[in-house]
Amino acid sequence: MAKQLYDSIQDEIKALKEERKAIILAHNYQTGDIQDVADITGDSLRLSQEAAKTDAEVILFSGVHFMAETASILSPEKTVIVPDLEAGCSLADMVSPEAVRQWKEKNPGGVVICYVNTSAAVKAESDYCCTSSNAVQVVRHIPQEKKILFVPDYFLGSYAKAQTGHPNMEIWHGYCPTHMMIQTEDIKKKKAEHQGAECIMHPECGCLTKSMHLADKILSTEGMIRYVSESNAKKFIVGTETGILHRLIKDHPDKEFIPAADLAVCSYMKMNTMEKIVDSLENLRYEVKVPEAIAKKARLPIERMLQIV
Numbered sequence: 001m002a003k004q005l006y007d008s009i010q011d012e013i014k015a016l017k018e019e020r021k022a023i024i025l026a027h028n029y030q031t032g033d034i035q036d037v038a039d040i041t042g043d044s045l046r047l048s049q050e051a052a053k054t055d056a057e058v059i060l061f062s063g064v065h066f067m068a069e070t071a072s073i074l075s076p077e078k079t080v081i082v083p084d085l086e087a088g089c090s091l092a093d094m095v096s097p098e099a100v101r102q103w104k105e106k107n108p109g110g111v112v113i114c115y116v117n118t119s120a121a122v123k124a125e126s127d128y129c130c131t132s133s134n135a136v137q138v139v140r141h142i143p144q145e146k147k148i149l150f151v152p153d154y155f156l157g158s159y160a161k162a163q164t165g166h167p168n169m170e171i172w173h174g175y176c177p178t179h180m181m182i183q184t185e186d187i188k189k190k191k192a193e194h195q196g197a198e199c200i201m202h203p204e205c206g207c208l209t210k211s212m213h214l215a216d217k218i219l220s221t222e223g224m225i226r227y228v229s230e231s232n233a234k235k236f237i238v239g240t241e242t243g244i245l246h247r248l249i250k251d252h253p254d255k256e257f258i259p260a261a262d263l264a265v266c267s268y269m270k271m272n273t274m275e276k277i278v279d280s281l282e283n284l285r286y287e288v289k290v291p292e293a294i295a296k297k298a299r300l301p302i303e304r305m306l307q308i309v
């Protein structure tokens, strides 16, 4: 590929994207410059589903590793690349496929529900997948006499258990360190400082069980984006990774958004940069390809989830 001079890195990325017949996906937690250059911004599953519908030959996924795996599972014929192979997810890493297999051996007939924030290998061992917006629906679908293992997020699992009252639910003790940064005291303080602001919280938040009464709405990232468009409120306290503020502010310049915790920044998500995106498109690296034997098994829990939500 001949080196050319571009006015800006944005122009360079656009040119490379055309040349590669690529689509750029950016998760809601990416930095603003990456979100602005992306074709689609959103949460991980929707991004992979939207990309699968396109005729792009290459998917550049600016997010974390398990998200690119999901894109590979849903678009096995496309080349999926990531700007930084080290951008992983602490939450996804907290459960292994071996651990899930062991649980299934000890609990024959049990049902494994995996949050979408899991590796392809864990999905391949699971019965149902779920997202933060449909975890309650998926748990409600499982008959009460069936034993459930919910992996890996303890707070999302606890929220789904509390909402459904499912009596037979074992929840993995995994957590997202970024969402753990959001503490009840932060929310109380922000609410006192910004009277009248609506408080919207992500169900991964570590303080959720103690702070549920402080939240006006408990929503996934996409749910937050939809809700803000529909609400008449002018001020929002936002309890999730701070990257989402970029899109909220851009879409609603007339509204004010206050992060529940300024420190809620995912260092993995922020490993991706515009320069790495250029390198990734230029050299078609780093490819994430889920082997078809695993992809085939991992597609099942996703398809089962989509049948019930």
Ligand code: SF4
Pocket (backbone or CB within 6 Å): 029, 064, 088, 089, 090, 091, 092, 117, 176, 177, 178, 179, 241, 266, 267, 268, 269
């Ligand atoms: Fe994983 Fe948490 Fe980062 Fe999301 S914010 S990628 S769950 S570590």
